Amino acid sequence: MHPSVKHILPGAAVMAALLVFFMSCNKHSYNKEGYEPNEEYSGGQEATVFDESVNAFGNAVPGLSLEENSDFVVGNSFNRNPWVTAPSSTVARDGLGPFFNAVSCASCHGKDGRGAPPEFGEPAVSLLMKLSVNGTDAHGGPKPADNFGTQLNPFSIQGVGESEGNVNISYYEMPGTYPDGTPYSLRVPVYSLQNPALSGVMTSPRVAPYMGGTGLIDALPAALIESFADPSDANGDGISGRPNYVWDESTQSMRLGRFGWKAGAPSVKIQVAAAFRNDIGITSSIFPTENLYGTQLTQYGALPNGGSPEIGDDVFATVAFYTAALAVPGRRNVRDAEVLKGKQLFNDIGCAKCHIGRMQTGTHPLLSQLSNQVIRPYSDFLLHDMGEGLSDNRPEYSATGREWRTPPLWGIGLLQTVNNHTYLLHDGRARGYEEAILWHGGEAEKIKNAFMDLSKDKRSAIITFLRSL
Numbered sequence: 001m002h003p004s005v006k007h008i009l010p011g012a013a014v015m016a017a018l019l020v021f022f023m024s025c026n027k028h029s030y031n032k033e034g035y036e037p038n039e040e041y042s043g044g045q046e047a048t049v050f051d052e053s054v055n056a057f058g059n060a061v062p063g064l065s066l067e068e069n070s071d072f073v074v075g076n077s078f079n080r081n082p083w084v085t086a087p088s089s090t091v092a093r094d095g096l097g098p099f100f101n102a103v104s105c106a107s108c109h110g111k112d113g114r115g116a117p118p119e120f121g122e123p124a125v126s127l128l129m130k131l132s133v134n135g136t137d138a139h140g141g142p143k144p145a146d147n148f149g150t151q152l153n154p155f156s157i158q159g160v161g162e163s164e165g166n167v168n169i170s171y172y173e174m175p176g177t178y179p180d181g182t183p184y185s186l187r188v189p190v191y192s193l194q195n196p197a198l199s200g201v202m203t204s205p206r207v208a209p210y211m212g213g214t215g216l217i218d219a220l221p222a223a224l225i226e227s228f229a230d231p232s233d234a235n236g237d238g239i240s241g242r243p244n245y246v247w248d249e250s251t252q253s254m255r256l257g258r259f260g261w262k263a264g265a266p267s268v269k270i271q272v273a274a275a276f277r278n279d280i281g282i283t284s285s286i287f288p289t290e291n292l293y294g295t296q297l298t299q300y301g302a303l304p305n306g307g308s309p310e311i312g313d314d315v316f317a318t319v320a321f322y323t324a325a326l327a328v329p330g331r332r333n334v335r336d337a338e339v340l341k342g343k344q345l346f347n348d349i350g351c352a353k354c355h356i357g358r359m360q361t362g363t364h365p366l367l368s369q370l371s372n373q374v375i376r377p378y379s380d381f382l383l384h385d386m387g388e389g390l391s392d393n394r395p396e397y398s399a400t401g402r403e404w405r406t407p408p409l410w411g412i413g414l415l416q417t418v419n420n421h422t423y424l425l426h427d428g429r430a431r432g433y434e435e436a437i438l439w440h441g442g443e444a445e446k447i448k449n450a451f452m453d454l455s456k457d458k459r460s461a462i463i464t465f466l467r468s469l
């Protein structure tokens, strides 16, 4: 016991009282018995909206002022409406390209939700390929590939000879069996780039993740996320968890990464500015140069653009505000016995070691609804080695090829309703919850095995719990 604590303790009675107090604290922080008060408010009591409809991901946090609401509406329109080639009479929305992946945020984050790998024979849109070559850029980030940059842009505007080409995806089945004899099959993706000039370049396939709740993640104190880390596995549970530190162009400093499948973006603002530049070809004051590299610059650098920058600060601010202000959908069926059983198993076998259920936000600079909220993202926002099966062999700052950020699981149960599919994991290879779990390896190998060792009933209770998120 700490000496100063000992000093203020007069006797055994107080000791006993303290013991009871600490025990009850413990019970509070992890109530195994079942329903926890307010646990249906995944985004906290002020930033959760109960909506099970197809629009479940598109709601604003409640209680916006008139002015905030108008920013949300304007931001939404710039998120949804297509950008067009400059020059155009649609001056507010011109400047698309020269190279791009999609014409709007919503073409990838449909209904503010998640993308999917392409159907057979279709071009990839909401699944994009990050690119880089060995080495790092000036800030320790991925080194752009000569004449291509850090992202494959399958489309280009008129007047640009050729786009960068698309990606071919095929799958083969990898069958397996649970210890109880139940068969399963995982589909293993095989990627190849159509452009021969890209041979030897490192690639990382990523689907667009769910956009909501990102303002809450921004409001988590960095020290809280860092406190979840156990980089050398000091407690010996096989789980490490490391923060990623990435370059923040707006503050010109290295900061904790929070967004993206490898936690490569430090804030909603940077994530949105990077999406405008790299995905749509729209410059901003944060990233004022077009997404052009090497010969692309000499060939296309002088094409007409949509202004300098193409998205003005005011409009940019509305899109960043819109993104941060998207509420998290509330949970369904939280008191159902099956859901509670699944939740308990999720905790007991160790899923919650990475998918942390409960934490509190700090202060959000713009929205009090996002401040001091007890949220249930089911993530630690840290990097974990997930094994060779999920590796992309492409580092991003301190994330290795095998490391991925634990994705938040809030809203995951509404994916089918909103986006009409249940493709999961960074490249959408898993066709549902069960396959997503079965792909877990590396630090999660033991816990995946514990899942496989469960009876069919218990496995299905965990899936039912995930559906309630």
Ligand code: HEC
Residues within 6 Å of the ligand: 079, 101, 102, 103, 104, 105, 106, 107, 108, 109, 125, 126, 127, 128, 206, 207, 208, 209, 210, 211, 214, 258, 259, 260, 261, 262, 264, 268, 271, 272, 275, 276, 279, 280, 319, 323
């Ligand atoms: C071409 C498809 C595509 C387009 C267009 C796109 N995104 Fe994304 N978005 C992604 C992908 C892929 C990621 C994950 C990036 C990574 O892993 O680094 C992502 C990540 C995000 C995230 C982080 C979510 C999280 O939890 O990590 C936000 C927020 C986001 N995008 C907002 C936007 C906004 C706003 C726009 C429009 C300006 C936009 N995106 C345009 C594909 C897209």
Ligand code: HEC
Residues within 6 Å of the ligand: 239, 261, 346, 349, 350, 351, 352, 353, 354, 355, 384, 386, 390, 404, 405, 406, 407, 408, 409, 423, 424, 425, 426, 427, 433, 436, 437, 440, 443, 444, 447, 448, 451, 462, 466
């Ligand atoms: C070692 C940390 C860790 C543990 C333990 C862990 N996960 Fe994960 N989980 C991750 C990471 C990292 C990913 C993302 C991997 C990827 O996309 O390649 C992930 C992805 C998922 C996904 C897909 C999410 C999405 O948005 O696509 C689900 C569902 C999931 N985990 C459920 C579980 C369950 C259930 C358990 C327990 C059986 C579990 N996880 C244990 C780290 C972990």
Ligand SMILES: [Ca+2]
Residues within 6 Å of the ligand: 095, 096, 097, 098, 281, 282, 283, 290, 305, 306, 310
């Ligand atoms: Ca442009």
Ligand SMILES: [Ca+2]
Residues within 6 Å of the ligand: 099, 148, 149, 150, 151, 152, 153, 164, 291
């Ligand atoms: Ca490119």
Ligand SMILES: [Ca+2]
Residues within 6 Å of the ligand: 230, 233, 234, 235, 236, 237, 238, 239, 240
């Ligand atoms: Ca550990």
